[in-house]
Amino acid sequence: MATPTVARCWRCQDEHRPQVFCPACEALQPLPPDIDYFTLFGLARHPRLDEQALAQTYYELSRQLHPDLHQTGTAQEREASLQNTALVNRAYRTLRDPVQRGRYWLALNGEPLGKENNKVPPALALFVFEVQEKLAAVREARPAETEGTQDALAGLRAEMTQVRDDLDDRMRDLQHRLAANFSKWGQADGSSALLSELKRVLSEMAYLRTLTRDVEKALSIL
Numbered sequence: 001m002a003t004p005t006v007a008r009c010w011r012c013q014d015e016h017r018p019q020v021f022c023p024a025c026e027a028l029q030p031l032p033p034d035i036d037y038f039t040l041f042g043l044a045r046h047p048r049l050d051e052q053a054l055a056q057t058y059y060e061l062s063r064q065l066h067p068d069l070h071q072t073g074t075a076q077e078r079e080a081s082l083q084n085t086a087l088v089n090r091a092y093r094t095l096r097d098p099v100q101r102g103r104y105w106l107a108l109n110g111e112p113l114g115k116e117n118n119k120v121p122p123a124l125a126l127f128v129f130e131v132q133e134k135l136a137a138v139r140e141a142r143p144a145e146t147e148g149t150q151d152a153l154a155g156l157r158a159e160m161t162q163v164r165d166d167l168d169d170r171m172r173d174l175q176h177r178l179a180a181n182f183s184k185w186g187q188a189d190g191s192s193a194l195l196s197e198l199k200r201v202l203s204e205m206a207y208l209r210t211l212t213r214d215v216e217k218a219l220s221i222l
């Protein structure tokens with residue numbers, strides 16, 4: 001894990017932890033590009049975070065960094081305002097979404113989700129197989145529509161709706177598991193078990209997301 005280093009103010013040379021404004025002279029500071037997103041928002045480095053505090057800090061920073069405010073500043077300050085704004089936006093998009101935050105947390109721990117996580121997660125194999133079969137049935141049913149097989153189509157629509165509800169339930173369950181996983185970090189129990197569980201949950205969520213898109217598409221043509 002990268003640790004936050006000490007930053008030195010370009011104007012007054014004060015040394016402090018990396019932050020947007022120098023605590024000594026309040027000059028706008030260019031943030032180190034590799035600053036971790038938690039530190040950027042002044043949050044503890046932990047995947048469970050106070051989403052309200054995150055949003056508040058984000059709006060505050062966005063306001064303070066707004067390029068309009070720094071038009072009359074030095075070139076360094078104008079540049080810092082642009083770069084910091086881009087960084088803050090990227091960090092906020094990542095941290096506010098638990099799935100993206102989870103993936104970011106894995107990367108921060110040197111354990112990014114890899115190619116081996118793109119396969120169908122074993123826990124979902126049977127479910128995915130069943131959904132794929134139904135999706136295939138929808139594709140095959142399309143040409144027959146003009147021949148007036150409305151009942152068959154209505155049946156498929158009911159089945160797909162059921163599948164979508166099922167997907168929603170599974171997604172909610174995974175969201176709970178994700179939140180539970182986040183809250184356990186930093187406790188005494190082994191982090192390798194937490195890591196594997198986090199990878200498993202995030203892989204399943206990514207897979208269900210793709211499946212949900214396919215099912216929505218099928219429903220839109222039925």
Ligand SMILES: [Zn+2]
Nearest residue numbers: 009012022025
């Ligand atoms: Zn300073």
